[in-house]
Amino acid sequence: MTTRGSERTRRLINDSLLPGSIAPAPELVTDATRDRRLLGALQMNDAGRIPPRALPDALARVGLRAHDVRLAESMHRLAQFPHDAALSSEEMIQVIRPNASLIERALRGSLVVPDFSSFCDEVREIHEETRMNHSGKVADYIPQLARVSPDRYGISLCTVDGQQYSVGDTTIDFSVQSCTKPINYCIALEEHDEAAFHRHVGREPSGRGFNELSLNRDNKPHNPMINAGAIATCSLIRANDSVADRFDHVMDQWAKLAGNQRAGFSNAVYLSERQSADRNFALGYFMKEKGVFPAGTDLVSTLEFYFQCCSIESSCERMAVVAATLADGGVCPTTGIRVLRPSTVRACLSLMYSCGMYDFSGEFAFSIGLPAKSGVSGALMVVVPNVMGICIWSPPLDPLGNSVRGIEFCKSLVSRFNFHNYDDLGGSLRHKRDPRRRREDLRVDAVTSLCWAASQGDLRGIQNLVARGVDLNMADYDGRTGLHLAASEGHVAVVQAFVGRGVDINPRDRWGNTPLDDAFRGAHGGVITVLEQAGARPGGASSD
Numbered sequence: 001m002t003t004r005g006s007e008r009t010r011r012l013i014n015d016s017l018l019p020g021s022i023a024p025a026p027e028l029v030t031d032a033t034r035d036r037r038l039l040g041a042l043q044m045n046d047a048g049r050i051p052p053r054a055l056p057d058a059l060a061r062v063g064l065r066a067h068d069v070r071l072a073e074s075m076h077r078l079a080q081f082p083h084d085a086a087l088s089s090e091e092m093i094q095v096i097r098p099n100a101s102l103i104e105r106a107l108r109g110s111l112v113v114p115d116f117s118s119f120c121d122e123v124r125e126i127h128e129e130t131r132m133n134h135s136g137k138v139a140d141y142i143p144q145l146a147r148v149s150p151d152r153y154g155i156s157l158c159t160v161d162g163q164q165y166s167v168g169d170t171t172i173d174f175s176v177q178s179c180t181k182p183i184n185y186c187i188a189l190e191e192h193d194e195a196a197f198h199r200h201v202g203r204e205p206s207g208r209g210f211n212e213l214s215l216n217r218d219n220k221p222h223n224p225m226i227n228a229g230a231i232a233t234c235s236l237i238r239a240n241d242s243v244a245d246r247f248d249h250v251m252d253q254w255a256k257l258a259g260n261q262r263a264g265f266s267n268a269v270y271l272s273e274r275q276s277a278d279r280n281f282a283l284g285y286f287m288k289e290k291g292v293f294p295a296g297t298d299l300v301s302t303l304e305f306y307f308q309c310c311s312i313e314s315s316c317e318r319m320a321v322v323a324a325t326l327a328d329g330g331v332c333p334t335t336g337i338r339v340l341r342p343s344t345v346r347a348c349l350s351l352m353y354s355c356g357m358y359d360f361s362g363e364f365a366f367s368i369g370l371p372a373k374s375g376v377s378g379a380l381m382v383v384v385p386n387v388m389g390i391c392i393w394s395p396p397l398d399p400l401g402n403s404v405r406g407i408e409f410c411k412s413l414v415s416r417f418n419f420h421n422y423d424d425l426g427g428s429l430r431h432k433r434d435p436r437r438r439r440e441d442l443r444v445d446a447v448t449s450l451c452w453a454a455s456q457g458d459l460r461g462i463q464n465l466v467a468r469g470v471d472l473n474m475a476d477y478d479g480r481t482g483l484h485l486a487a488s489e490g491h492v493a494v495v496q497a498f499v500g501r502g503v504d505i506n507p508r509d510r511w512g513n514t515p516l517d518d519a520f521r522g523a524h525g526g527v528i529t530v531l532e533q534a535g536a537r538p539g540g541a542s543s544d
């Protein structure tokens with residue numbers, strides 16, 4: 001059943017989906033029209049029915065994977081049909097409903113990189129071109145790194161909407177090495193505020209080698225992205241816990257950042273790192289003498305903790321999701337769960353931008369214009385804020401310690417697409433392409449997405465919006481809130497979620513109606529009970 005208010009909201013939502021920059025004349029788009037548009041993106045057979053595979057295939061074309069947890073309910077419904085079945089339109093709509101917001105955005109081409117397959121074609125092309133570059137030298141200070149084939153080369157990317165693409169050796173694990181530094185910095189910042197943390201570690205580029213025996217003028221390590229700063233950072237993570245619990249904590253964070261995929265650990269790398277760590281021990285003792293560590297720090301176990309963190313293993317696929325979580329301000333795109341505070345990510349990206357690429361950091365910021373962090377295993381994590389995370393892995397390093405192909409890839413990417421931090425200044429840079437949706441569209445999305453998810457009963461979609469900091473009290477131009485829509489459509493679980501999050505329980509729409517009025521009008525007993533228990537009141541408006 002549809003009330004007049006929610007019909008208006010549907011019209012608003014549908015209007016905002018129409019292409020073109022000029023506002024279209026108001027058009028009443030019914031549910032049926034909307035559903036037809038949605039299904040139009042799916043392959044139908046001659047009889048107008050839809051094979052089950054059509055849905056995962058269409059989602060795969062825009063980079064969404066069938067095992068994505070954000071699609072779990074719909075994929076579960078789809079699995080109830082035999083694979084050679086042919087679904088009616090109504091059956092397919094029922095399949096889509098529980099994850100309607102994400103699926104609809106995907107099918108109507110409004111994920112952050114709408115033309116995902118063309119973008120990926122270019123990434124594949126760059127991979128192919130840069131694969132031919134055989135210069136550089138694999139790190140050989142420990143045998144475990146020296147043994148890795150220089151031909152290994154993988155690139156994975158994940159957008160802030162969880163669109164994923166991989167080419168090359170993207171499922172093989174490598175030790176993350178210095179890529180642990182930004183992650184540990186984030187972990188420490190979640191525990192200490194910025195000022196407290198930076199009493200121990202500075203935030204200026206050092207202009208020196210990553211393991212050089214030097215501190216800044218205040219006798220602190222220059223920043224958390226070089227060895228001295230990273231060792232000091234380790235001393236600030238759960239300092240009062242056992243070493244085992246501290247390491248578990250770091251591993252848990254890696255897993256959450258990677259969309260609940262466990263990180264690996266190489267004991268052999270750890271043992272080798274510890275054995276060849278004279279410089280890191282020297283840095284440790286130097287910092288101890290200068291009073292860098294908090295009182296009570298055990299230096300040897302702090303260093304061991306640091307070597308363990310360098311020996312964490314990831315693959316390109318998993319690390320791209322980690323980078324995407326940074327790109328999305330701390331919300332993991334593939335789970336929709338907030339892992340880090342936006343302020344933490346802001347601090348981390350700032351330091352990756354200025355200090356993440358060893359002695360090439362200034363040059364990288366100048367020519368590539370993106371926050372990044374490289375590791376001696378040949379890993380390179382790059383963040384395109386608000387768009388995507390990228391991981392490139394290719395072991396041969398240039399003399400400054402960065403992956404040769406990694407840098408080549410970034411140069412080529414930024415020559416084609418306007419990803420450099422300052423490419424948006426316009427003018428002469430117009431020849432570069434912009435693969436992302438415009439920001440204005442994303443703003444319109446917030447209120448329409450909220451209203452649409454609420455009217456569809458898409459709880460996961462709402463949780464996702466909450467994780468992104470969307471205000472659940474937002475209303476459309478008719479004053480209709482998500483709670484009005486969920487109440488008028490009888491979605492008890494969604495109403496409970498809104499109530500549980502403390503939204504205004506009695507907002508009035510432009511006709512003076514509250515959500516309770518909507519629930520009564522639709523005779524939704526369950527919703528009425530939840531609302532009344534939470535103290536909802538009728539609005540007492542004239543019914544229309």
Ligand code: GLN
Pocket residue numbers: 177178179210211227273280310374375376377401
């Ligand atoms: N394990 C290495 C070290 O601490 C990591 C350095 C790196 O990746 N640059 O020396």
